[in-house]
Amino acid sequence: MNQPTPDVPRHEYPRPSWVRDRWLSLNGTWGFEIDRADSGLERGLLERDLGGEITVPFAPESQLSGVGETDYLNAVWYRRVLDVPDDWAGSNVLLHVGAADYDTTVWVDGVEKGRHRGGFTSFTVDLGPADELADAPVLTVRCRDEGRAAQARGKQTREVHGRDAVYGRTTGIWQSVWLEPVPPTHLRRARITPDVGAGAFHLELPVAGPRRDHRIEARLSDDLGEVATTSVSAEADFTPLSTLVVPEDRRRLWSIDDPHLYDLQLRLVAPDGSVVDQVMTYAGLRSVTIDGLAIRINGEVVFQRLVLDQGYYPDGLMTAPTDAALIADIELSKAAGFNGARLHQKVFEERFLFHADRLGYLVWGEFGDWGCREPGGADLDNQRPDASYITQWLEAVERDRNHPSIVGWCPLNETFQKRHDRITVLDDVTRGMFLATKAADPTRPVIDASGYAHRVDETDVWDSHNYEQDPAQFRAAMAPLAEGKPYANAGDEWSLPYRGQPYFCSEFGGIWWNPAAEEGADSWGYGQAVASEEEVYERFQGLVDVLLDDPRMFGYCYTQLTDVFQEQNGIYFFDRSRKLDVDRLRAIQSRPAAIEVAERRGG
Known part of the structure; x- marks a missing residue:
């Protein structure tokens, strides 16, 4: 195996679920140049050396990239001379890119080899026979990512700076890049379906x-x-x-x-x-089935105590600084009493899923498309659905469907669509993503859109997002579930009628607490900030108890694992240091949920 040395950033094998002996990391120093006007091709950037350097796989907006430019970039260029090992002769060389945002073109010695659209999904480009790459060929990559475009971008802001629950932008390569030799006839990634x-x-x-x-x-x-x-x-x-x-x-x-x-x-x-x-x-030999209001894992009711994980880091943005940081996030979550996470508004790198697989951590796979709505909405951070959403989402499902830790799919999040409006592109895309997911993977439940507008009658799961901070009012809002009338965002104005599917509150909490915040500081959270740490525990228990007490609730998802920039409602600070007594949080969550108690009693 052509194992890179530990001084190469993110040097570990990027794809633990599909491993060949030979590979070569391309992480490290590349030539780099910002192309704000996206005129680089006309100005000859394909033919000449670039004006600066960057450390891949970190985005140029991040500190770890060595660039740290947070303004609009629109297009960026990368350049590197390849050194293909001699013993790869007779093989085809594949270039793998974990993720690059948003529209990526790849050239070798000025000849275009491939192109990919989408900022969250992995892609592969066949660079050709190794024998033709023997004389130090030049690999050039251009990533176009218009800062204000209405494309799928998750929590990346279209404004100059992040605000509230949206953060700065990520442009260009932000996951590992590597080469792999394969014979002309070779295995493609298998689909492995467990049958318990x-x-x-x-x-x-x-x-x-x-x-x-x-x-x-x-x-x-x-x-x-x-x-x-x-x-x-x-x-x-x-x-x-x-x-x-x-x-x-x-x-x-x-x-x-x-x-x-x-x-x-x-x-x-x-x-x-x-x-x-x-x-x-x-x-992993594991089943996920729906039984009335319950979601069973291997035939057993397992209450899903999930946490919202944004997957951002102070120095790497959407890219974990080390592999150990991925493991640490899972361990921090479990220490606080959670048994899984919604991997929120980005497609996480494969190594995170590998660690979730081996550590026994439940996850819902998600796409980055927060707040989709039709053209004409007032929110500056709107994202506009189109056919590419379905294409990109299917790439994510195909890459990740073999991971046993994934127990559900969430193609869309918080879509805005009034129930009685005309059928729109958003309706078409919502239904298209749901049907495509069910066709690609019939073994897991699929939610048409988490929170807000449920637009697919046959969606497997129903949910809501409720950031009410008063436990008594939260209980009153969730209580009608007992009568088969669950809390729904915007009532019946957005969603089709509830059909008795499994239900959970997939976003709640978001308790705003920053003991170090100075007056006038950029600090944001849901509702009214608490006045003391003790009040955090009281509110957390009050909200959690509402959901644990409800025998019709199969789980919940608490917002969120860490603070993220100005959004300061995490269990941990943004740097993952102690913010709260996680032993107390774990104790609050440790009692059995009502649905688990009913299962044991045969009720």
Whole structure:
């Protein structure tokens, strides 16, 4: 394996769920230039050295990039000379980009090799045969990201500076970049679907490139050794299918208490018996099912005590400074009594999901599109839906569907659409994203849009966002759920009628508390700020008790894990230092929820 040295930033393998032995990190120093007018192609930036430097994978707005420019950038250029290892001869070289915001074009020696649209999803560009990349080719990347464009951007502001619950912008590359050699005929990422009832994994095994009498061999193993094997022909043009049945005495389910993962080796074998391609991955045997108002994991009711995780860092913005920082966020959440998170308004990097898989942490996968509405809205931070939302979201689902930690999908968040208005593009996109998700992954519940406007009759889950700070009023607002009339944002003005789906309050709390805030400081939170730390605990318990007491509530999501810039309603400070006594918060959440008690009593 071409393992980079630890002095390369974010040097760890970027894709733990699909591992080949050979790879080369491109993180580190690149040539860089800001192109504010987006005229660089006409001015010859493709042909000449760039005027500055940047540290990839950190966005130029971040401190860790070495640039730290927070004004509108509109377009940025990257340039690096490639040094392709000699032993990659005979292979095709793939360029993998974890994420780059927003419209990215890739050239090698001035020849365009690929393009991708979208700021949150990973993409791959085939740079061609390694033999043609032997003489120090120049890799150039341009990212266009108009600061005021109405595109999917999550919590990135369109104003000069962040305010309230929106933050600064991220432009260009913000996740790891790396090269990987593959043979002309090679395995593409498999779909691995667990089947708890049958004690099996169903495999879809796509192959790229020409094949003739090739076979795919799969070997499942655990700590005791081989568990099951299968072999399937790969010569047909369709995607080969196969199943690995786990013997009863080796079946071990993935759960938050026992996040067991099986190793899975996949090999593409030529007719002469030689191994053409080999990949290591892993799988968790876990089911998510809906049973009335309950969401069951492996057949058991598990109350989802979720926290809203924005995934921002003071020095890296949307990029974690280290792999250890990803692990720490999960551990900080669990220390406060949460068993999972809504990964809010960005597509998190794959290593976060890998750590969630191995640490037993429940997550809802989400896209970055906060506050979508039709043209003409007054909010400066509106985001406008179009067909690209569906394309980008499907890229995220396809990349992440194998992770057992993901227990639900949330394509949209807080959409604005009046119920009795004409059918609009937003309605089309909402339904399109819902149907596309169900088609791509029928094994998990899908919520059409978290909070605000529920526009799809058959959505699997209903929810609301309620930032009422008075526990008594919060209880009164949530109480009608007992009569099958759940709290809905804007009442019945926005959403179609509730059909008895599982329901949870997927955003609440947001208790505003910054003991160090000076008068006039840029500090924001929901409602009235508390006057003391003790009042935080009293309000937290009052709000949490409302939801734990409700036997029709399958979970909740508290806002939020950390302060983020001016939004100061986190359990931890923005730098992840102590803000509250998390032992007290964990104790408040530790009693069983009413739905769990009813399950144990058979009610």
